[in-house]
Amino acid sequence: xxxxxxKELSVAELQEKLSETKKSYxxxxxxxxxxxxxxxxxxxxxxxxxxxxxTELTKRDxx
Numbered sequence: 673x674x675x676x677x678x679k680e681l682s683v684a685e686l687q688e689k690l691s692e693t694k695k696s697y698x699x700x701x702x703x704x705x706x707x708x709x710x711x712x713x714x715x716x717x718x719x720x721x722x723x724x725x726x727t728e729l730t731k732r733d734x735x
Contacts, residue, residue: 689725693725697718701715
């Protein structure tokens with residue numbers, strides 16, 4: 673998910689997306705621990721998406 677897409681979402685949508693993405697990350701991480709993922713770069717991209725969403729939420733809270 674790109675930063676421009678994140679900026680267009682409302683705060684409620686961002687919080688929902690953050691919880692979905694965190695769950696997806698934990699599921700992938702667990703699956704990777706059991707047997708290696710075909711594309712382990714997915715973990716990095718999802719982790720960065722979580723960070724982007726969290727950063728946007730923090731930025732909106734401070735304004």
